[in-house]
Amino acid sequence: MAAHSDNLKYFVREIEKNDGRTLKLKQCYMGDVGCVVWDAAIVLAKYLETKQFYEPSSGVNLWPGSSVLELGAGTGVVGLMAATLGAQVTVTDLEDLQTLLRLNIQENQALISNGSITAKVLKWGDDVSEFLPPPQYILMADCIYYEQSTIPLVESLKLLSGPETCVICCYEQRTEGINPVVEKQFFELLQQNFSCEKIPSDKQDPEFSSPDIHILHIRKKVQIC
Ligand SMILES: C[S@@+](CC[C@H](N)C(=O)[O-])C[C@H]1O[C@@H](n2cnc3c(N)ncnc32)[C@H](O)[C@@H]1O
Known part of the structure; x- marks a missing residue:
């Protein structure tokens, strides 16, 4: 009976990893909007598996042991990918998404060996002290999409980022409705304190990339006093 009602509530998105194993995300x-896997999340999750995250001289994978915080995680696919690669991950979203996040963590636990993953509530603009010291990586997929969020989201990034933090932001550029205005507002505000590096498509996953989905590495500007 429980399995039957579960099937009515959820449908599964499968993401194949480069090691042949499969992440299964309940939606x-x-x-x-957070209840489904967005394309930007798939592009970002697959990017985490690319050569970008290997030390060029030694060939060592950078994920094992690194600290990762995901904002607006939704189903948790990006954070889950990082955890399967060995990172110590905290996935965050609003209270309403916690049940789904925890369910997806449970469903994919067998794929996580040396990494870890925990789900927590973080509403952008709220107190972030629980998530400090700053993580090495902050991940965010498809989080730039409504006007009221831009100020609190940039505020959270400012509070959560240290000098060594790399924010990896993946977003779908939408040309309709309010989206271009929201994007413009977000990046104008962000660039007051951060610099952005766009990752070219040849450095992304060869299959999971798209001309309208962008990946940026965002770093806090150094303050010169
Ligand atoms: C478009 S969904 C993207 C979900 C997921 N990252 C993905 O790409 O599949 C945006 C996510 O941001 C979360 N979100 C929106 N406003 C938020 C806020 N003020 N604080 C924290 N999370 C928020 C939503 O709950 C949702 O999960």
């Missing part, structure tokens, strides 16, 4: 038929 809800009903709920807010």
Whole structure:
């Protein structure tokens, strides 16, 4: 009976990893935008597996042991990918997404060996002290999409980033409605304190990339006093 009602509530998105294993993400038929896996999340998750994250001289993979915080994680696919690669991950989202995040962590636990993953509530603009010291990486996929969020989101990035933090932001550039205005506002505000490096498509996953989905490495500008 429980399995039957579960099937009515969820449908599964599978993401194949480069090691041949598969992440399985439950998505809800009903709920807010975070209840499904967005294309930007797949592009970012697959990017985490690329050569970019190997030390060029030694060939050592950079993920094992690194600290990762994901913002607006939704189903948790990006954070889960990082955890399977060995990172110590905290995935965050609003209270409403916690059940789905925890369910997906549980479903994919067998794929995580030397990494770890925990789900927590973080509403952009709220107190971030629980998530400090600054992580090495902050990941965010498809988080730039509504006007009221830009100021609190940039504020959270400012509070959560240290001099060594690399924010990896993946977003789909949308040309309709309010989206171009929101994007412009977000990047104008962000660039007051951060610099952005766009990752070219030849450095992304060869299959999972798209001309309208961008990946940026964002770093806090050094303050010169
Ligand atoms: C478009 S969804 C993207 C979800 C996921 N990153 C993906 O790409 O599949 C945006 C996510 O941001 C979260 N979000 C929106 N406003 C937020 C806020 N003020 N604080 C924290 N998370 C927020 C939503 O709950 C949702 O999970």
